Amino acid sequence: MKKINRNSLLDQLQSDVREIILQATALKQKDMDILELQPFADKWSVAQVLQHLNFYSSFYIPAIEKKLHLHESVPQTQFTPGWLGNYFTNLMKPAADNRIVKKMKAPQNALPSAQPDAGKMLEEFLQHQHQLLNLLKIAKSANLGAIRIPTSLSKLIQLKLGDTFRFFIAHEQRHFVQIRNILHAVKQTVKEEEIFA
Secondary structure: OOOEEHHHHHHHHHHHHHHHHHHHHHHHHOOHHHHOOOOOOOOOOHHHHHHHHHHHHHHHHHHHHHHHHHOOOOOOOEEOOOHHHHHHHHHHOOOOOOOOOOOOOOOHHHOOOOOOOHHHHHHHHHHHHHHHHHHHHHHHHOOOOOOEEEOOOOOOOEEEHHHHHHHHHHHHHHHHHHHHHHHHHHHHHHHHHHHHO
């Protein structure tokens, strides 16, 4: 597996999270009712996507925080991704043209409720992102390859800290492509309702 400069990786991940924060903050300008609309009966609303993301943040952020708090590792200049972490990251990451290439079903335990409160979900999400930024800063003093984080799939399946960050942030980027698509679909639906009203 190709080695990555540790500082370059962490800087890029921080930049990715800042971009996600900008996109999430922009959602505050939207009518919360719009964020709670499902474009189609079988498709999630923006609020549901945010609740789904908050589920993963509630799992991974405390897990990373705990391991970073306890770590006695020495940072290395290079980080070598693991094959499983690389696979998960590539599976989640949107294509270069911001398309979701491989569709996936969310696990049963990560499915959102029918009508989550958009305002609450958005505030919770933004809080998680600021925590994540802080953890990425703390990680500069840690060994990204030596620290292992259990996955939400099973405590027996653990990823290197560097891969956990990569996979987790790629998952968020994926869902922000979905959010953009949902808003576009909702806009079309609202326009059609106005035309045929």
